[in-house]
Amino acid sequence: MNLCAGFDLVEPHSCCPSLDSAPTRTFTEFTQTRCGHLSPVPTMGDGLKTQLVSAIHLQEVELQEKPADKKQGSKNNITADETFTVEEAVETIGFGRFHILLFVIMGSSNIVEAMEIMLLAVVSPEIRCEWKLDDWQVALVSTMVFLGFMVCGVFGGYIADRYGRWKVVFGGFVWSAYFSLLTSFAPSYGWFIFLRSMVGCGVAGVSQGFVLKTEFIPEKHRAFLLPLASIFWMIGSMLIILLGMLVVPTLGWRWMIRISVTPSIILIFLFKFIPESARYNVSAGNIQAAVATLEKIAKMNRASLPPGRLVEPAVNERGSWRILLSPSFRRTSLLLWYSW
Known part of the structure; x- marks a missing residue:
């Protein structure tokens, strides 16, 4: 058999000896050396070599991936074991745009409180003349307002701990605005003091906003921001006096009360921008709502939450007057009670 068929050779038999004459030479070597064909023909040894190289490469890839997997798994375990509380999240987020909005809206609630309380100083001389009241009857109006404030304030704190701060404060806005508006239609002195006592109950609910506001403010800013909120009370006191000077001589005390309800109505619509207390949600077992609130605050402040998961701190006793x-x-409580 002539393996060099097709080549232009003078002596085919002399240049291409048979395979039997070179038993120790492979077919590849034979074709390369004798026929001038430089491309080797694949053999069984080449296939095994390719498989061996592939296996070695695969093993190297696996060895490189295993440390990374272990490192990632260790990182996930550390993150899963880390926890943080609401207080720690508030401190990590820090002070920002959310707290400015919170300060303005919740501070405006002090304007509502001041206007409802100081309104009596403007209205009392008017109702004295209209219903021919004695001094003790005029004084009883203020007493009934603060009586409603005291009674509903005690229950308001309990309800806020049980059903949420936001609900109590929002309900206080609606309650005080509704009964204050009804006061302007009071047909007699008896109805007037009853309706004003109901207004006192609503103002007690609004005062729970102090707790809601405090729970969102970082600790290092509380000493400055909380006393600063008293400015809103002074603004409300001045507004009701100014309103009395402008409205009472022309439209009467009833229209002055109706106009004074306007801030409460405005705050009812603005209060949707204030979330429920994250601390209350955690204590109520609603962890997802608390996390959603904290994430919203962090987004507004362009900050981030601490790593890990949110947990409720261990508390031995909660919500007891004891x-x-x-x-x-004891000392702080007695001093506060005496000052009020």
Whole structure:
């Protein structure tokens, strides 16, 4: 058999010896050396070599991936084990745009409180003349307002701890605005003091906003922002006096009360921008709502939450009046009660 068929050779038999004459030479070597064909023909040894190289490469890739997988798994375990509380999240987020909005809206609630309380100083001389009241009857109006404030304030704190701060504050806005508006239609002195006592109940609910506001403010800013909120009370006091000077001589005290309800109505619509207390949601077991609130605040402040998951701190006793008289708080409680 002539393996060089097709080549232009003078002596085919002399240049292309048979395979039997070179038993120790492979077919590839034979074709390369004798026929001038430089491309080797694949053999079984080449296939095994390719498989071996592929196996070695695959093993190297697996060795490189295993440390990365272990590192990632270790990182996930650390993150899963980390926890943080609402207080820690508030401190990590820090002060920002959300707190400015919170300060303005919740501070405006102090304007509502001041206007409803100081309104009596403007209205009392008018109702004295209209219903021919004695001094003790005029004084009873203020007493009934603060009586409603006291009674509903005690229950308002309990309801806020049980059903949420936001609900109580929002309900206080609606309640005080509704009964204050009804006061302007009071047909007699008896109805007037009853309706004003109901307004006092609503103002007690609005005052729970102080707690809602405090729970969102970082600790290092509370000493400055909380006393600063008293400015809104002074603004409300001045507004009601100014309103009395302008409206009472022309339209009468009833229209002055109707106009004074306007800030409460405005705050009812603005209050949707204030979320429920994250601390309350955690204590109520609604962790997802608390996380959503904190994430919203962090987004507004362009910050981030601490790593890990949100948990409720261990508390031995919550919401008991006995805490106020415990050795740690007895002195503070007595001083506050006396000052008020």
